[in-house]
Amino acid sequence: MTELDVRDLPPSERHGRIHGAFEELAPGETLTVVNDHDPKPLYHEMAVERPAFDADGYESEREGPSRFVAEFPKAADRDAPGADRARIADLDGEPHADAFPGREPKTIRLSLEAGERVPGHEHPDRTVLFHVLEGAVDVALDGDLHRVEAGEILRFGGESTVEPTAREESVALVALAPRPAE
Known part of the structure; x- marks a missing residue:
């Protein structure tokens, strides 16, 4: 392990x-990771940015007013050839669940309460x-609001700041495909 x-690092250098x-x-x-604040924003970032992050194995504990300890496991290699299959209803983890840990494209089931x-x-x-998949979500992209309802797909570039808010109890499937190097 x-x-x-990262408590002594400048905040701008910590996530990198x-x-x-x-x-x-x-x-x-x-x-x-030992940090001086709640690691939840880092968890969300890792859950969608790092395909090898095993979100189901994540743990965090507050050990004092300025000491938070979080464990970020890396998924084990899976060499099985062929297709992978996941049942959305069986995925564990709230609000994020990684459908295929360690695989690209990163595929996340997002469940949000109203x-x-x-x-x-x-x-x-x-x-x-x-x-x-279910419900309705307001997706803010760089502050511009996009209402996405069950059965609809929103496609956007990852450089946009995204902030989804559930209008009602909702489930979404989010695929994050790597862009080829230009």
């Missing part, structure tokens, strides 16, 4: 350092497909 204490340390992990290893939102974030170098 690798431990990274954490992502770098996570990438260096071998499959099946865990990165333990009024629940995911804080604004970006998905650089990705094209995002946001497919509402």
Whole structure:
């Protein structure tokens, strides 16, 4: 297990350092991050940005007023050839569940209660497909609101700041496809 204490780093450098340390992990290893604030925004970022992040194995604990410890496991290698299949209703994890941990494109089931939102974030170098399966979600892209209802798909570039808010209890399937290098 690798431990990274980022409390002494400038805030602008923390997530980059954490992502770098996570990438260096071998499959099946865990990165333990010590920070001075709740790691929930980092969890959301990792859940959608890092295909190898095993969101189901994530744990976090507040150990004091300025000490939070979170474990970010890297999914084990899966060499099975052929197709992968997942049943959306069977996916564990709230509000995010990774349908195919460690696989591209990153595919997330997002479940939100009425009024629940995911804080604004970006998905650089990705094209995002946001497919509402149940309910209705207001998706703010760089502040512009897009209402997406059950059966509709919203496609956008990951450089936009996205902030989804459920208008009612909702389930969406979000695919984050890597963009080819230009």
